[in-house]
Amino acid sequence: MNFINTLRDIFKIEELKEKILLTLGLIAVYRFMAAVPLPGIDPTQLAELKNNTDGGLLGLLNAFTGGAFARASVMALGIMPYISASIVVQLMGIAVPYLQKLQKDGESGRKKITQITRWLTILITLVQGPTYITFIKTQMGLPESAFLVGGATFWISSMILLTAGTIFAMWLGERITDKGVGNGISLLITVGIIANFPVAFLQEVVSKTEQGGGGIMMILIELIVWFVVILLTVLLVTAVRKIAVQYARRTAVTNIKDVDGARQYIPLKLNAAGVMPIIFAQAIMFLPVALGQKYPVLNSLTDINGLWYNVIFAILIIVFSYFYTAITIPTNKMAEDLKRSNGFVPGYKPGEETANYLDSVLSKITFPGSLFLAALSILPAIIVQFGVTQNWALFYGGTSLIIMVGVAIDTIQQINSYLLNSRYDGLMKTGNSNRKSLK
Structure with missing residues (x-):
């Protein structure tokens, strides 16, 4: 009964209701994009990729991306490059005087650190993207017929889309944090795990x-x-x-x-x-x-x-x-x-x-x-x-x-x-x- 009354109270507050609906909408967009495969890959032939990522360390990676890793999705890297960039920036803040100064500059310093983290996210994605493509082409046992497009065309298009997918996931997380309810990045990871x-x-x-x-x-x-x-x-x-x-x-x-x-x-x-x-x-x-x-x-x-x-x-x-x-x-x-x-x-x-x-x-x-x-x-x-x-x-x-x-x-x-x-x-x-x- 208390739970029902709490739900009623939540939807009586217009601002809170809008924030929750916005959060749910952005999460739905993220989950939809996680199901979109990279162009040039036949989604009907990904069974071997899913089997090889079932359990083990690759299973953990697949869990954090909500299954996008095993679907060869445009969101295959998910929000993980952003998390890696955040960790690197946080650790560098111990030794780099410039970052230490930014940490003490309040809101303006925080914005600059956020911008540095975003650029570092792109750099990490540009490293992880080719690794992922090489991995699914050589290590996961996919048949050659699963790749409808080959050569430089597949590599370039996949790199662009994987980078765009990570940037889009980062943008969704930041919008949820600013305009929605909860920490957006953590929510996206949680939704991927719950999926x-x-x-x-x-x-x-x-x-x-x-x-x-x-x-x-x-x-x-x-x-x-x-x-x-x-x-x-x-x-x-x-x-x-x-x-x-x-x-x-x-x-x-x-x-x-x-x-x-x-x-x-x-x-x-x-x-x-x-x-x-x-x-x-x-x-x-x-x-x-x-x-x-x-x-x-x-x-x-x-x-x-x-x-x-x-x-x-x-x-x-x-x-x-x-x-x-x-x-x-x-x-x-x-x-x-x-x-x-x-x-x-x-x-x-x-x-x-x-x-x-x-x-x-x-x-x-x-x-x-x-x-x-x-x-x-x-x-x-x-x-x-x-x-x-x-x-x-x-x-x-x-x-x-x-x-x-x-x-x-x-x-x-x-x-x-x-x-x-x-x-x-x-x-x-x-x-x-x-x-x-x-x-």
Whole structure:
């Protein structure tokens, strides 16, 4: 009943309703474009490409693009080049003085960084595009008859369309962020992941209803485990360590009375790095796939369900959790800002001592957070050992689940803020009208 009332409240707010409808419309456009194949490829002969991207690391890439990777679509690269460019720019911001200056320049600096990210996205697409075309032509077992056009014509047209597809996806994401609800880039990735959900679940149902598969009872047990994992993921995403902050007593000029110092909190997230450690770790784990032909010893690291793959994967996630948290949570700057605003952490001197304390707390909570993140990331490989199909197991953890949970929480919070502001405005209007009637 509360859910129905919330929906009614949402559609009573004209601005919020328009934002939601715009978001849904742009997502629909993205999904439609993901089904459009590159010119010069026969879409009826892509079965081999889909089979070769079913599971494994290529299956992860296909999941992030909503199946566009296996369809040889104009959106085959999806929004991934933009994410890669964003990561590169963020990391360069640590060492490049020009980018550091832009980060401090407020809105104007942010716009310049966004522009740099866009140009870098195009450059990355121009590198990834030929790699993808070469890959589907030489490595995926497609028959020669699948390519209706050959030579330079196919290469040039495919490069132009793959680049245009990525730029269009980037534009859609930015429009959703500016004019719609939620983070547009994250929403596009989430929608792509969810697009694989019905097929993955249907495959699991068919597998379990076959003779010896366990039947409906096994499916119910898997769903219960899945919901428990989702709840644990929500806890990981939302868990924070609150650092109490006290502000100096001030004298209110209006009534010449002392006002007690306000007590607030600095929320330090248990998983401050989000999904970035997983993305970094997966990027490195793609190297064995690229080098496997030259160095056969690395072939054991291409199986995402293998022991050594997951051991190395988990270690990399823990390492990158510390690394990314260190570069994105500037405890020194937090301590200086606190000092300038006459605030302090009780029991610690403002400045360096406070910074050291914040850094110590952050290091301590990052350790269990990184362990939890690593365990969640390798959970799909463990689930597979119990007879779960590969595509369905991907929804039990890893980047897919964390992104979906994070985006869902962020979007719900934005909608709730609109609803709260609407109720507040309604109370203000009611109060004004009551005062007018009393006069």
